[in-house]
Amino acid sequence: MSTLHIFSKPLSHYCNNMLANLISSEDIVLLVSDACYNNMQFKQFSSAIHLLEEDAAARDISFNQGDIAINYSQFVEMTLNAKNTITW
Structure with missing residues (x-):
């Protein structure tokens, strides 16, 4: 797994151009x-x-189609398996 990007705010809070270059x-x-x-x-x-x-x-x-629901245990597992984690 590469980088895990964790977003907690609506997309309007972030600069889309910056994100497109970083993800x-x-x-x-x-x-x-x-x-x-x-x-x-x-x-x-x-x-x-x-x-x-x-x-x-x-x-x-x-x-929606393509959305993946995860629980807290899976969340912890994702953070442990990620090479890098970025919380926005």
Whole structure:
């Protein structure tokens, strides 16, 4: 696994141009907290978006095709297996 990018805020909080240059196709994008609201918009960085299941459920977010729900145990496993982790 390459870099795990963890986003906690809506995409409008970040500079898209900067992110496009920093996230590679091998990287994993994980949405937690309010970032779950923008799961479709984050698809520009990765075809498979991971969402923390509990955060998505708390915000009544529907999963779209290509979205992957993960639980806290899987979240911990992803961070341990990632070469690098960046929390935005």
